[in-house]
Amino acid sequence: METSEHRWLNDTEMRAWAGFLETYQLLHRLVDRQLRDDGEVTQVQYEILTRLNESPGRRLRMTELADRMVCSRSGLTYQVTQLEKAGLLWRQTDAQDERGVLAILTDAGRQVLDRTAPGHLATVRGGFLDVLTEEQIAQLADIFDTARAHLGGIDGLCYGTTAGAKRPAGPPE
Structure with missing residues (x-):
């Protein structure tokens, strides 16, 4: 029953919404498991490494990296700290603007991407794209x-x- 206060989902809308949520959760678990098994990184960490790898000089200002990610600045800082502890990236003050900090992909970070990318691609294709x-x-x-x-x-x-x-x-x- 629809009222002026609530516009309830019809059966098709509910099927679409529930299907989206369940598919997202299942795919996220599948991808996260593959990335942890192959590279000992989470999906968010893999995205950070990928974005750095695709950037000129394999580096980005932290603010620019945050603008490209869908996570809070504090969440990004936490993930970058974990990746830095693992030796997959490092941070440095931006020589052109001392207020800024650069995140820079290390050779070890690049090796993680090289090792995990084929499995990541196969997981995304096999778990989602190839069935469509x-x-x-x-x-x-x-x-x-x-x-x-x-x-x-x-x-x-x-x-x-x-x-x-x-x-x-x-x-x-």
Whole structure:
């Protein structure tokens, strides 16, 4: 029953929402298990290493890294500290702006990516993409682009974005 206060989900909407949640949780567990087994890193840590690897000089300012991630600045700092303790990256004051700190991928971090990337790709494909048609994948990409753009526009919700869209910079580090 729909009232002016609540717009309940219909059966199809509930199936879509519940399916999204369960699929996300199962896929996240599968990917996380593979990354821990192959590289002893979590999914968030793998994303940090990947973003550094894809950046010029394999380095990014912490604020820029946070803007590219969907995690809080304090959460990012914690993960970067764990990766630094493991020798997979290191931090250094930005010579061009002493207020900034750079996160820099180490050779050991690059080796973790080299070791985990093939299994990661196989896990994402085998656990998700290969069971869909090209048309379904294109539809999902469009759906998630729309949802991400909407959610990214909600003040205070996003700390960054995984799609590379420009987000306002946060406070200085």
